Amino acid sequence: METTTTIRPTFDVNDIRKSFPILEREVNNQLMVYLDNAATSQKPQMVIDALNYYYSNYNANIHRGIHTLAEEATTAYEATRKTVKDFIGAKLSNEIIFTRGTTEGINLVAYTWGRKNISEGDEIIISAMEHHSNIVPWQILCNEKKAVLKIIPVSDEGELLMDEYKKLLSSKTKLVSVVHVSNSLGTVNPVKEIIEEAHKVGAVVFVDGAQSTVHLDIDVQEMDCDFFAFSGHKVYGPTGIGVLYGKKKILEEMPVFMGGGEMIKEVTFEKTTFNELPYKYEAGTPNIADTIALKVALDFVTETKKNIIRNHESDLLKYATEQLSAIEGLRIIGTAKNKVSLISFVIKNTHPQDIGVLLDNQGIAVRTGHHCTQPLMARFGVPGTVRASFAMYNTKEEVDRLVAAVKKAIKMLT
Amino acid sequence: MNENKTIKEREEEITEEFSLFDTWEEKYEYIIDLGKKLEPLDDKYKLPENIIKGCQSTVWLVSEFKDGKVFYKADSDAVIVKGLISMLIKVLSGNTPDEILNAKLDFIKNIGMMSHLAQTRSNGLVSMIKQIKNYALAYKTVSVN
Numbered sequence: 001m002e003t004t005t006t007i008r009p010t011f012d013v014n015d016i017r018k019s020f021p022i023l024e025r026e027v028n029n030q031l032m033v034y035l036d037n038a039a040t041s042q043k044p045q046m047v048i049d050a051l052n053y054y055y056s057n058y059n060a061n062i063h064r065g066i067h068t069l070a071e072e073a074t075t076a077y078e079a080t081r082k083t084v085k086d087f088i089g090a091k092l093s094n095e096i097i098f099t100r101g102t103t104e105g106i107n108l109v110a111y112t113w114g115r116k117n118i119s120e121g122d123e124i125i126i127s128a129m130e131h132h133s134n135i136v137p138w139q140i141l142c143n144e145k146k147a148v149l150k151i152i153p154v155s156d157e158g159e160l161l162m163d164e165y166k167k168l169l170s171s172k173t174k175l176v177s178v179v180h181v182s183n184s185l186g187t188v189n190p191v192k193e194i195i196e197e198a199h200k201v202g203a204v205v206f207v208d209g210a211q212s213t214v215h216l217d218i219d220v221q222e223m224d225c226d227f228f229a230f231s232g233h234k235v236y237g238p239t240g241i242g243v244l245y246g247k248k249k250i251l252e253e254m255p256v257f258m259g260g261g262e263m264i265k266e267v268t269f270e271k272t273t274f275n276e277l278p279y280k281y282e283a284g285t286p287n288i289a290d291t292i293a294l295k296v297a298l299d300f301v302t303e304t305k306k307n308i309i310r311n312h313e314s315d316l317l318k319y320a321t322e323q324l325s326a327i328e329g330l331r332i333i334g335t336a337k338n339k340v341s342l343i344s345f346v347i348k349n350t351h352p353q354d355i356g357v358l359l360d361n362q363g364i365a366v367r368t369g370h371h372c373t374q375p376l377m378a379r380f381g382v383p384g385t386v387r388a389s390f391a392m393y394n395t396k397e398e399v400d401r402l403v404a405a406v407k408k409a410i411k412m413l414t
Numbered sequence: 415m416n417e418n419k420t421i422k423e424r425e426e427e428i429t430e431e432f433s434l435f436d437t438w439e440e441k442y443e444y445i446i447d448l449g450k451k452l453e454p455l456d457d458k459y460k461l462p463e464n465i466i467k468g469c470q471s472t473v474w475l476v477s478e479f480k481d482g483k484v485f486y487k488a489d490s491d492a493v494i495v496k497g498l499i500s501m502l503i504k505v506l507s508g509n510t511p512d513e514i515l516n517a518k519l520d521f522i523k524n525i526g527m528m529s530h531l532a533q534t535r536s537n538g539l540v541s542m543i544k545q546i547k548n549y550a551l552a553y554k555t556v557s558v559n
Contacts, residue, residue, distance in 0.1 A: 028438070351492035353470045354446075358494075361438045369470045383491065384470065412443055413493060 011312050016304070017393045019044040030363030033398045038183050038211060038342050038389035039367050040233045044300055047237060050293040061285055063262065077288055080295040081278070084243050087298045088209075088228060089219030094277040095251065097244040098291055102210040103133040105229030105244035106177070108281065109206060110137035112254045113227075114175070117204075120146040123172040125203075127152040127160055127189070128379055129182045132372040134208045138177060152178070154379055158185040158334035166197055173203040180212035184371040184385065185334025186317075186342035188216070195224050204250065210234060214391075215313065215340040217306055220245050232290065236391075237297035241290035244281075251277050258283040309392045313341035316390045316399060323403045329410070333385050341390035344371075347406070350413045352384045358409035359386075364402055421513055424505045425521035432525035441526065442494065449497030455489035466538055466545050471495050473538055477549040482557065483508050484550050488542075498527070499542055506546055511554035515547055 017023050022042045025032045034042060054076070060069035062077050078093075085093045099105045114137075118124065124138050128151050142149045150173075152165045160178075169176075176198040181188050195205045206227040209218060213230035220228045227250075232241040246254075256263060256274055260283035265273040274280050301309070320343055324330055329348035347355060356368035369384040370377045377384055388402055419427070435441045459476045466473040471492030478485045486507045490496040505521065506514050522528060522539070 351471055353492045354494045358442065361442065383472070412439065413446060 011308050013312065013393065013395050017395075019046070019300075020393050021045055021048070023393060027363045027365070028361050033364045033394075033401050035388040035390065035394065035398070035402060036365045036367050037214075037391035037394075038234070038387065040239065041214065041236050041391050042393070043238065044236055044297070046300060047293050047297045050296040051238065051289050054289045054292050059289070062288055063279075073288055073292075076292045076295075077286070080291050080298075083295045083298050087218065087302065088213070088230075088243070088245055089221050090245050091221055092248055095245055095248050097246070097251070097278045097281045098286055099229070099242040099244050100240055100287070101231040101233070101242035102208060102229045103242075105227070105242055106133055106206065106208065107137045108244055108257050109227055109246070109254075110141050112257050112281075113204070113250065114138075114141045115145075116253075116255055118142075118145045118147050118174055121172065122147040122174045123150050123168075123170070124148070125150045125152060125165070125168050125173055125176045125178075125198075127165075127178050128154040129158070129160070129185060129187065129189075129373065129376050130177075130179055131183055131208065131210065132374070133210075134177055134179060134206075135375070138175075147174075148172075151375075154376070157336050158182065158187045159336045160187075160189055160194075162190065162193065165194065169197055169201045169203070171201055173198065173201050175204050175206065177206035177208065179208040179210070181209075181215065181340050182334065182373075182376075183211045183342075184344055184373045184376055184387065185336065186339040186344070186389075187334055187336040188212070188338040188340060191225065192223055199224070211340065211342075214301070215306075215310060226250055232294040232297065235294075235297055236300060237294040238290035241287050241294050248277065251281070256283075257281050260284045262286070304392065312392060313390055313394075316394055316396065317341040317343070319396055320388065320390070320399045320402070323399060324406070327403070327406060327410070330406070333380050333382065341394075342387065343389075344385040344387045346382050346385050347410060350410065352382075352386045354413055355386045355406065355409050358412060359402075359405050362401075362405040362408065364405050366402075421505055421509055421517045425519070425524075428501055428505065429521050429524045445497035445501075446493050447497070448500040449490075449493040449495070452489070452496050452500040452503075453487070455487055459487070460489070466541050470538070473499065473542060475499075475542065475545050475549075477546075477553075479553040479556070482510055484511055484514055484553055486546060486549070495538060498539055502542060502546060511550040511557070514550035515554065519543065 020042045058069045058072040060073045062074040081093045081096045084096045118141055124147060126134060126138060138149055150168045153161045155161055178189055178194055180191050191207050198205045204226040207225040209228050209230040214235045226247050228245040230243055233239040263275050263280050263283040265275050324345060331346050333344045352368040356366060359366055367387045371387060455474055460474050464474045464476050466475055471490050473490040473495060475488045486503045488499045
């Protein structure tokens with residue numbers, strides 16, 4: 001008889017931690033515990049070095065320069081595009097557009113695709129767990145075009161009500177824009193099913209990958225989304241660099257976003273012809289240094305292996321959920337079956353902000369507040385939550401420190 | 415009890431009390447205690463127009479101008495914020511608009527609460543002070559005209 005054993009690859013968190021110099025930092029006289037990774041992750045030394053090396057050795061404006069530095073910088077910049085393509089499973093490099101972050105990606109699509117394709121009476125569907133970034137651009141568009149914004153409701157566990165979603169879909173639906181992983185709840189949404197259903201009615205789907213890209217394996221072709229966006233700084237990369245993916249055919253048909261250098265082919269005062277993809281959407285000198293360093297961050301994640309990181313993070317999630325749940329009066333907001341390593345919670349008779357201040361005094365960084373998801377907070381009837389979000393470098397010992405610090409805060413406050 | 419003391423004297427009083435504390439726990443327990451003891455604001459004042467913007471918690475601030483002096487009352491759903499605002503009221507309430515406008519509020523630094531003044535904290539100490547001074551300025555303008 002055959003027996004199957006699952007061999008889990010080893011993962012040495014202490015070894016990983018050595019790559020992140022900031023983890024040595026003390027805050028309020030204690031070794032810092034950084035649990036605000038959903039806001040931004042820390043950067044490995046190699047990413048910091050890549051930025052430094054670029055500015056020290058080959059800083060130059062890219063494309064069209066014929067000197068050595070310009071060629072080196074251009075090559076490195078375009079190498080990131082290829083790495084991103086592979087990282088998210090896109091078919092072509094020119095489907096990858098560099099932006100400042102997820103927010104810019106959503107706005108780019110709202111202002112270009114949206115203005116061309118949305119008209120009076122059309123419907124756009126988002127969910128009740130969207131970040132303000134995935135609400136406001138569509139709201140502005142709907143107001144301008146007299147279109148209607150529809151909302152997929154959320155269950156008490158923090159999962160999308162898929163039956164309700166299906167009821168919202170109709171021939172009027174032109175776009176569905178949903179978050180892949182909720183930044184407030186940690187819920188992983190069934191985007192594949194959402195996309196499949198939307199495509200049946202001919203709608204285009206935008207997936208906000210700001211929180212998912214660091215944790216999940218992303219394959220935009222398998223997912224079949226029409227647009228996907230993420231931010232580099234949440235995937236151990238620098239701030240100020242993000243990615244918008246779009247299917248080639250859709251991107252080609254879209255009008256341009258910003259006018260300027262790089263995005264043109266030929267300019268006369270009478271007429272401008274626009275450059276081809278992806279440059280059509282990259283007006284002006286781009287964020288060269290951060291783009292180059294983004295490759296280093298993504299390579300680091302790929303080499304560490306996402307599935308191994310995920311195993312470690314889900315161990316942390318399980319352990320932290322158990323430990324925190326045992327605290328009297330603590331309620332976890334977001335108890336979906338499929339979650340990333342993020343825990344939002346509230347504590348009876350205390351304000352999240354008070355907990356946050358007292359945790360900071362104990363050297364622990366969490367986020368408190370509405371997490372830019374005010375409609376979702378209203379749905380759960382809370383002013384905000386305390387959110388602890390875990391990355392590859394967090395440890396069980398850090399969870400223990402969080403739990404002890406929360407207990408101490410409660411004691412001080414009640 | 416505070417009536418006859420200057421803003422500076424009141425600040426010194428708070429600074430002295432804090433000098434007795436050795437640990438952050440003692441400081442915060444004191445602030446939390448102040449927050450709990452602050453007289454709750456009557457519900458009729460808890461109006462949207464009395465909410466100070468720029469705070470992560472909800473802070474209500476109301477003021478009254480009597481005999482050339484400004485009196486403040488405030489409340490918050492977060493107790494540390496309430497404690498901080500209680501200290502501000504202790505220091506500033508019952509003074510003339512000019513005295514309030516000129517107050518340097520060095521005690522915040524002296525008691526080690528400077529971090530609460532950082533804009534990023536969004537816990538609103540900056541917004542609170544601004545709103546307190548806005549009221550003072552408004553009363554000053556009214557009383558001059």
